[in-house]
Structures are given as C-alpha cells and as structure tokens.
Amino acid sequence: MHSIQEIFTQLHTPKKVVITTHQKPDGDAMGSSLGLYHFLIQLGHTVQVISPTNWASFLNWMPAAKLVLDYDRQTATADAAIDTADWIFCLDFNILSRTKRMEEKLSASNAKRILIDHHQEPQVDKFAYGVSDTGKSSTCEMVYDFIIDSGNDDLINEAVAECLYAGVMTDTGSFRFPSTTASVHRMIAHLKDKGLSHSKIHENLFDNFLENRFRFIGNVLLNRMEVFYEYNTALIAIPQQDLIKFNIVTGDTESLVNYPLSIKGIKLAAIIIDRGEERKSSFRSKDGFDVNTFARKYFNGGGHFNAAGGQNKEPLEEVVAKFITAMKENKDQLSNYQF
Ligand code: 5GP
Ligand code: MN
Numbered sequence: 458m459h460s461i462q463e464i465f466t467q468l469h470t471p472k473k474v475v476i477t478t479h480q481k482p483d484g485d486a487m488g489s490s491l492g493l494y495h496f497l498i499q500l501g502h503t504v505q506v507i508s509p510t511n512w513a514s515f516l517n518w519m520p521a522a523k524l525v526l527d528y529d530r531q532t533a534t535a536d537a538a539i540d541t542a543d544w545i546f547c548l549d550f551n552i553l554s555r556t557k558r559m560e561e562k563l564s565a566s567n568a569k570r571i572l573i574d575h576h577q578e579p580q581v582d583k584f585a586y587g588v589s590d591t592g593k594s595s596t597c598e599m600v601y602d603f604i605i606d607s608g609n610d611d612l613i614n615e616a617v618a619e620c621l622y623a624g625v626m627t628d629t630g631s632f633r634f635p636s637t638t639a640s641v642h643r644m645i646a647h648l649k650d651k652g653l654s655h656s657k658i659h660e661n662l663f664d665n666f667l668e669n670r671f672r673f674i675g676n677v678l679l680n681r682m683e684v685f686y687e688y689n690t691a692l693i694a695i696p697q698q699d700l701i702k703f704n705i706v707t708g709d710t711e712s713l714v715n716y717p718l719s720i721k722g723i724k725l726a727a728i729i730i731d732r733g734e735e736r737k738s739s740f741r742s743k744d745g746f747d748v749n750t751f752a753r754k755y756f757n758g759g760g761h762f763n764a765a766g767g768q769n770k771e772p773l774e775e776v777v778a779k780f781i782t783a784m785k786e787n788k789d790q791l792s793n794y795q796f
Pocket of ligand 1 (some may be wrong): 479549552555576738739740757758759760761764765766767768
C-alpha cells in the first residue's frame with residue numbers, strides 16, 4: 458500500500474469514483490463517505506457511494522444520503538458502478554470481509570482501492586494507496602486531513618462540514634473518548650469557522666427515535682443484562698424474538714452496550730444480538746483491557762483497543778457460553794482492577 462499522498466496530484470483529473478464503507482454503516486462510516494463525496498464532486502469526479510447493507514434512518518438527514526446505494530437492494534446498479542470505477546475508496550474498515558456480499562466484487566475489481574481507516578491490522582496488500590492510523594479519532598478526521606493535506610481547505614463547504622462533524626462526534630462518544638485530541642478540537646473549531654451548525658446534528662442523530670426503542674431498552678436492562686462483578690464484566694444478550702416484539706430496526710441497538718459500561722466498576726461490557734442470520738457482538742472496555750484482541754480471538758471480529766465487535770454463526774446460547782468462557786480465561790486481566 459503506497460501513501461495516500463501519492464494520489465494528491467491526480468485529484469484534479471476527473472475520475473470515476475466509488476466510495477464504500479463497512480456493513481451497517483454508523484455515523485463515522487456514512488459521514489466520512491458522504492463528506493468525501495461532497496469534496497470529490499467539487500473537483501469534477503463522478504462519484505457513487507455504496508453501502509454494503511442498509512443503515513439507520515437517523516443518518517438520512519446527511520446531505521446526499523438519498524443518493525447512496527444499498528448493495529443488498531441495488532446490487533446490479535452498484536455492480537455497474539464498481540465495474541467502471543477508476544478508484545474505490547474504502548472508508549472506516551480495513552478488511553474486505555466487512556463489506557459482506559460486496560467482498561467478492563471489490564476483490565475482483567481492477568480499480569485502485571484506496572484505504573482511509575483507523576482500525577487495527579489493515580489488509581495492506583488489498584489496497585494500492587491509503588492511510589491507516591489507529592491514533593485517529595475517526596475516519597471523518599482522516600478525510601478532513603486528506604482534504605487539508607491535499608491543499609483543498611477552500612472546498613470544505615457546509616455539506617462536507619456537517620458529514621465530517623457527525624462522524625467525529627459519534628466516534629468520540631461526543632468528544633469524550635481518549636482519542637479526542639487537541640487536533641480534533643481544532644478541526645471542529647475550523648468547521649465552526651466554516652459555518653457549521655452543530656446543535657442540529659446532535660438533534661438529528663439522538664432525538665429521532667420512536668417510543669418502541671425506549672420500551673425495548675427498558676426490557677433489555679431489566680431482563681437481558683447480567684453483571685459478573687467478580688470479573689468487572691457485564692453482558693447483554695438479546696434473543697431475536699425481542700427484536701421482533703419491539704419492532705427493532707437497524708440503528709435501534711447502536712450504543713446500547715454503553716449502558717453496562719457506565720455501571721460503577723465495569724471494565725468490560727458486551728452485547729450479543731441474535732440478528733437471525735448471525736449473532737452480532739459489540740465489546741467496549743475501559744482502561745487496559747484490549748477488546749480488539751478479545752474480539753479477534755473469540756468472535757471472528759476486531760476493531761479498536763476499547764471498542765470492537767464480531768460475529769458468530771452459532772446459536773445465541775452457544776455464543777453466550779463462549780463469552781463466559783472467554784471472560785473466565787481473561788480473569789487475571791479483568792479482575793485485577795482497582796476502583
Ligand atoms: P460496534 O460495536 O459499534 O459495531 O463496533 C465497534 C468497532 O469495532 C467499530 O470500529 C467497528 O468497525 C469494529 N467492528 C465491529 N464489528 C466488527 C467485526 O465483525 N469485525 C471487525 N474487524 N471489526 C468490527
Ligand atoms: Mn470509525
């Protein structure tokens with residue numbers, strides 16, 4: 458993988474560009490994709506954003522979100538865009554399997570794949586150019602750096618600013634996580650100077666849920682959460698029938714894992730959701746427990762040191778049993794914790 462700086466000089470030659478991201482894109486995945494989209498179209502490129510799957514409706518306010526293709530539902534149109542692409546930007550993921558059904562098409566494409574990502578252990582041989590930096594708060598911060606470093610500060614307009622703000626804000630837990638560096642705050646100050654209205658974005662993202670989601674959360678916290686004090690660990694396991702009963706849709710379960718993490722003393726929080734086709738897990742930790750390694754080792758996953766996820770094909774009860782075994786195997790690290 459060559460440095461992304463090597464494409465700076467080519468940015469002024471119009472190209473056919475596809476931008477893609479990980480399945481079930483979150484604020485950072487969608488924000489970085491659409492932020493980059495609004496930047497590249499100003500340079501005369503023909504750009505198509507493709508999401509491997511559907512996404513939460515609370516992301517639909519983002520400028521041009523309605524132009525994003527859902528690979529699951531619009532496969533033929535998306536395949537045609539991939540077939541003719543010169544460049545495929547891969548944002549907020551670094552292993553092609555995170556694009557699910559799109560992986561095969563992406564691997565076979567003759568386009569140059571360009572990585573912009575902040576997760577650990579990138580598949581560097583899959584990308585012609587790229588930047589991978591686990592020290593970055595978000596992929597949106599990296600897209601911002603890409604725009605600035607390529608000398609295009611003047612192309613940061615309202616649409617770019619709104620999309621990039623959404624991703625930085627959500628990936629830093631509203632500027633709370635240790636990844637929120639001074640540079641992040643300087644970036645946001647710069648976006649504000651460019652006219653960004655941030656309050657509306659918080660409202661769009663956090664005040665747009667339906668009542669059923671809160672009834673569901675009530676049920677989850679009352680009936681589906683178990684706390685293992687001896688291990689400073691809490692687990693939520695959600696059977697598929699709960700999702701059906703409460704009409705849960707994509708995005709409704711996002712950030713639920715943060716509830717158990719805010720219990721006093723909890724060092725590892727996990728949520729395992731039976732999505733029918735797979736059991737999807739999310740892990741969050743505080744301080745020294747590395748959930749990226751944990752997710753890779755036991756749950757076919759990965760991510761960051763303090764936030765990771767995975768997926769399993771086994772039934773929910775087996776994945777829960779696996780989690781409990783894994784927790785016990787990590788007892789030394791989990792229980793040696795001073796409050
Ligand atoms: P979340 O729990 O919010 O789905 O994901 C937490 C972090 O781990 C995100 O940065 C996400 O990209 C990453 N992640 C989630 N699931 C997986 C997975 O199955 N494989 C890998 N490699 N990373 C994942
Ligand atoms: Mn991210």
